[in-house]
Amino acid sequence: MSSFDQLSKRAKKLEKQGQIDEAIKLYELFLQDFPKNTRAKAALEKLQDAKSGAGMSAQQAFVKAREFIDQGAYAKGIELAQKLVEGAPDSAQVWNLLGLGYSRNQNPVEAERCLRKAIDLDKNFGMAWVNIATLFSEQNRYELALQAFQNARYLEPENAGVLCAIGGVLLEMGRLDEAEKFCVQAIKNDPELAKPYQNLGIILYRNKKRGAAKQAFEQVAKLRPNNMTALSDFLHARAQICDWDPLAPEFQNVKPIGKPGNSVSPFSLLHFEDDPYAQKKRSENRAQELAVRDPVKQFPRPAARPEKLKIGYFSADFHNHATLSLMMGLFGAHDRSRFEIHAYSYGSVTDGWRRGQLQKLVDYNWDVRNASDAEIVQHARDQGVDIAIDLKGYTQNGRPQLFAPRMAPIQINYVGYPGTLGADYIDYLIADHTIIPDDYKNACSERIIYMPHCYQPNDGGREFPENKQTRSELGLPEDGFVFCSFNANYKISPREFDIWMRLLNKVDGSVLWLFEGSEDAMLNLQKEAGKRGVDPARLVFAGYLPEAKHLSRHKHADLFLDTFNVNAHTTASDALWTGLPLVTLPGRQFAARVAASVLKAANLPELIAKSEEDYEAIALDLALHPEKLAAMKAKVAENVKACPLFDTKTYTLDLERGYDAAYERYLAGKAPADIDLASS
Structure with a gap:
């Protein structure tokens, strides 16, 4: 050659x-x-x-422009499409192509202009309706998206893709029953299309039909065997219902890590393994998908610290939710003479007594649930937010993409997601030395602000009524020992469940009090108990109660047993606040070390096990020796009165020191670096 x-x-x-x-x-x-x-x-x-584009026919140029756009060469595709528009200004096809190019290149204004022009030229052009509906949906303009998709459906009533898209928009709008009907119809029209099963799985999950949701997600994983999101959704759905049966052969040897463009949901696989480096890689993959192509916003650096640092907290959970339960005291304790607090709420739930209380504790409460990402980013910039804080990360309903173009010169990952976000646009992670020991510091992409005690905020002013029920009214034995674990069902794995069943077999008359997540999970846990020689009736399930009533029923439990890969987080603090001892076994990843951090800050290190055998021994010792249990309960009740874990005022001062230190580095033109508040 x-x-x-x-x-x-x-x-x-x-x-x-x-x-x-x-x-x-x-x-x-x-x-x-x-x-x-x-x-x-x-x-x-x-x-x-x-x-x-010279030397090509219009058709060849059209095909080439579309190829460029599909390959991600957006600028070239747009340039060629613009020439086509100049040559054929009355062609709806080329205006639609140009609009698609702008949309893919994250230029929604020009995309909408071009797509509207295409529709003006040909109102029966179904693909233009689909493209503009997709654009509206990406901007969270769901009413407009629904109308546009309905117009596309009018033109093609049996198109499964359009039916599925309508179901997806209705899902985002919270109209679940309507959404389910469209997804089911899409599946009937095209059983090989994966997206309707995915939307249906989400709908069933939110409607507490967890077993059916698992089946839907499994079908997605089978139709898309190389799609990591489909696999992670399926594995998480299995965990939600405690389905521990062997995986089908096609799933057994797949390592659910993913890659940019085919990432997994990092949160969905926290339960799957205790590996901080695998979790970091999953987060990095997801973060790269969210990264913006345009140059990141550069903020003018002031000469000095402003009189008040503007702190923006971003969350979907500013309502009666565990996160706000933890943070309410913090919001009340912030030094309003030095900090201006902005709460950006993008969640769909807008009621609840905690939300009303929060509005009185912050300077500004911005309801941005109907705003697009770009609008929220610009609003935060216009307000001059100095430090933007992501309280959701990769958890359900989070919008981590808000932080990719930078809303503020300093951006922090805090509380909501238990791990690194793997993003170069997140500067700091709030943690502590128990949560992230030196051995695993490299498993975080952020610089770490180490709190002196526990990273987790707590409200030391929470009140709850005295529970006057009897144990029997709650389905518990009046005299038997009550082990409990009010963690979400997905956190339970065979590893700790084996220990729990051995404890029940060793402690006569004892029961295990669990949170009732779904009927499917309850049935599976009862089945697993039977497999281990335990009467399923010894598993007692506690239904949902409002926070105060839930806290008050803790008095009927004797010992909280923690889960391993994903610990008790808020539930750990809840237990201690009510005087209930908790035993934990710390693992390697952030999510597996939270309860150890909580116990250390409560001055209860003796409840932190060193091995599975030690975990079982601590629990058995307390269960078999009433005097030891009584002494431990007394110690817990005494410690919560004065321990660092529930000292909200000091915690807030420490956190504010962290904010100040991060901002001082920024003012000095220094790159983010670890900030150790424990040694300062």
Whole structure:
């Protein structure tokens, strides 16, 4: 093969990949050495014509522009589509193509202008309706999206993709019953289409039909065997209902890590394994998908600290939710003479007594649930937020993409997601030395602000009424020992469940009091108890109660047993606040070390086990020796009165020191670095 043939082969490969500029450079370099090579000259001219669109028919140019857009070469696709529009200004097809290019290139204003032009030219152009509906949906303009998708459906009533899209919009609007009907119809029309099963799984999950949701997610994973999101949704759905049966052969050897463009939900796999480095990789993959292509916003650096630092807290959970339960005292204790507090609420729930109380504790409460990402980002910038704090991360209903273009010069990952976000646009993570020991510091992409005690905020002013029920009214034995674990069902795995069942077998008359997440989980846990020689009736399930009533019923439990890969978080603090001892076994990843951090801050290190055998021994010792249990309960009740865990005022001062230290580094032009408040 001649040197030109080798060159031509490489150039054609680059051209197929959309890298025409690189192919042109190859020929230009070749011609510097062989200026008379006619074949190289001809190939170069052909490529230059292809780049400019010259020498192509309108149809060829249209196909080429679409190829560019599909390959991610948006600027080239848009440039070629613009030339097509100039040559055929009355073609709805080319206006639609140009609009699609702008949409993919994150230019919604131009995308909407072009797509509206396409529709004006041809109101029966279904794809233009689909594209503009998709654009509206991405901007959270759901009413407009629904109307546009309905117009597309009018043109193609049986189109499964359109039916599924309508179901997806209705899902986002919270109209679950309507959404389910459209998804079911889409599946009937095209059983091989995966997206309707995915939407249906989410709908069933939110309607507490967890077993059916698992089946829907499993079907998605089978239809998309290489799709990591489908696999992670399926694995999480299994965990939600405590389905521990062996995986189907096609899923057994798959490592659910993913890659950019095919990432997994990091939160969905916290339960799957205790591996901080795998979790970091999952987060990095997801963060790269969210990263913006345009240059990140640069903020003018002031000469000095403003009189009040503007702190923006961003969450979907500013209502009666565990996060707000933890943070209410913090919001009340912030030094309003030095900090201006902005609460950005993008969640769909807008009622609840805690939400009303929060509005009195912050300077500004912004309800942005109907705003697009771009609108929220711009609003935060216009307000001059100095420190933007993500209270959700990769948890359900989070919008971590808000932070990718930068809303503030300093951005922090805090409380909501128990782990790194893997993003270069998140500067700091609030943690402590128990949560992230030095051995695992490299498993975090952020710099760490180490709190002196526990990273978790707590409200030391929470009140709850005295529970006057008897144990029997709650389905518990009046005299037997009550082990409990009010953690979400997905956190339970065979590993700790084996220990729990051994404890029940060793402690006569004892029961295990669990949170009733769903009927499917309850039935599976009862089945697993029977497999281990335990009467399923010894598992007692506690239904949902409002926070105060839930706290008050803790008095009827004797010992809280923690889960391993994902610990008790808020539930750990709840237990201690009510005087209930908790035993934990710390693991390696953030989520597996939370309860140990909580216990240390409550001055109860003796309840932190060193191994599974130690975990079981601590629990058994307390269960078999009433005097030891009584002494431990007394110690817990005494410690919560004065321990760092529930000292909200000091915690808030420490956190504010962290904010100040991070801002001082920014003012000095220094890059983010670890901030150790424990040693300062």
